[in-house]
Amino acid sequence: MPGRKAPESVRRDQILLAAYRVAARDRLGGLTIRAVATEAGVSAGLLLFHFESKDGLLIDLLDWMLSHTIVAGEFHQRAPAGMPPIAWLLSIVERDLAHLLKQQERVELFYDYWVLGTRHPVIRRLIRRALHRYRDAFRPAAHAIIASHPERYANLTADDLAGVCAAFIEGCATQTILDPSRFNAERAMVTLQALIMPPDAPSLIQTSSVAHVASHVTYP
Amino acid sequence: MPGRKAPESVRRDQILLAAYRVAARDRLGGLTIRAVATEAGVSAGLLLFHFESKDGLLIDLLDWMLSHTIVAGEFHQRAPAGMPPIAWLLSIVERDLAHLLKQQERVELFYDYWVLGTRHPVIRRLIRRALHRYRDAFRPAAHAIIASHPERYANLTADDLAGVCAAFIEGCATQTILDPSRFNAERAMVTLQALIMPPDAPSLIQTSSVAHVASHVTYP
């Protein structure tokens, strides 16, 4: 029955939320206009009245997802007091990794978009920007590391270091999604730490859970 | 005009090759039965005569891709004479990374399959096995590292170490595909080396090209 009006912004949010629910359940392959419309309790025609095309819906949904988490929250410009820079960086990596594992379904969706982006310029741009922001989250800590051992890291830039951290996390995400039973985030963190920490440094990782992050560990 | 016969295996190979050409050009999204049939110069009906369904074609194509490269070739059980274990591991990482960059189109396809695998059990199994083989390529070197510094890497297994290497490469692949202009494999290698090598170790990376691998560097 036509006529029941709702303000534009309310309808859009209602449809976007329905789109997210459908995508979280059936992935992008199952995200059809009709499915979203049904989930939102409106007609397919109305959906295309508010989002001019499916492409528009996809892009707006990705925008919405990228602004509602995916990338871990606030990132700090300075290390917690007394924490060495390398430990700081590791704690950020660990926090992000834990964050990733907690929203696996969202990460899977993100990868769907990522594959879509290989063909779709607008989506590609959005994802690229998101990954750049991701990398940026590591830069302050990376910069601090380089500044703290200028002789050792003489030929590195903060961007290089941040990029390697981002690559590590993205690779962990790949393994988690494909083979969750075999990938162990805690082991990955312990290994990473053993690789890059000076041999005599104290351990940062609490072996009980990845979620208990190194930022809570105090330093002598 | 019906009748022109060809032996089963020849036709299958001809169609598989056509499928690969289509997929390399248009990705999995553009891989339709009709497109492959046209590329192979046969009818769509014939394609389904030889591959019982599109699913079968997809799986056989993935099988074919996984056996024709993707994963870098022979992996050695022992380090080149005189090369320290860490340098050996780095040289393998570097070789794989270079290999990856040279077949970007194939890697993109692989990621298409990877996303498909999130929904498709058979494909998931194939990809999982391929990634496990990938990880295995690092295990001998990882084992050598742990054996060479047992005190430092006391609580690590070769599998942990191999997994982190695999994650690093997979993350690099992610960045390369999404943002090739910004990702610099050489910088990534230099950074990785600076992170995990003891400060006074000699450089392994030839700055001119990632392809000139560290395995050619001789050690004092």
Add this chain to the structure above:
DNA sequence: ATTGACATTGAACGTGCGTTCAACGAGTTT
């Protein structure tokens, strides 16, 4: 030659999709 097995085709079927659109009705304006 005749037969039979089978590779091959082209047309067709059914389905699900994105999209369009005429009709309709609730609010608002005049």
Add this chain to the structure above:
DNA sequence: AAACTCGTTGAACGCACGTTCAATGTCAAT
């Protein structure tokens, strides 16, 4: 109360896809 705006619907269109199938030709066996 008449006119107008615009959110809303449901049916329909057209297309591309995976798949089926009767018809047809080739080849080998008899």
